[in-house]
Amino acid sequence: MKHTSFFATLVLLFSLATGFAYAEQPAVNINSADAITLADLDGIGASKAEAIIAYREANGPFETAQDLSNVKGIGARTVEKNTERLTVK
Template identity: 75%
Template sequence: MKHTSFFAALVLLFSLATGFVYANEPTAININAADVATLSALNGIGESKAEAIVAYREANGPFASVEDLANVKGIGARTVEKNAQRLAVK
């Protein structure tokens, strides 16, 4: 009975530890579907740049790649690089 309790405790601790690892991973933001509030959460992107991203997307269609975000006025390649791990094009 003691081995079962010990094993159960180990499984529980492992589950908790791996759960925290996955909880800290940021979810990718789809730049073709994100709203202004979501885009504003990115590093170096405030509300006005987020609005420019949405306006560019509406005028030119969806982004083909994350790097295309640099085509938006006020968004540079460095800003795209800083956020590359958090961006997605779906």
């Protein structure tokens, strides 16, 4: 019985640990997100986050997530890596 409890505990701990590792990242609205939130995107650091905000202020809201590639320093690959998390609504 002692062996079964130990095994069950290990399975539970493993399940909890892997569940957090695969937790879905929250969506990021590129039209309203602040610099800290934008910098959390893959391949976007603080300077690119500021560039997104500056572009948004100068040109108005993004119509599609793909429009993010219009920002200097952000390419199609960066948009592609984040496509599941990007929203404009």
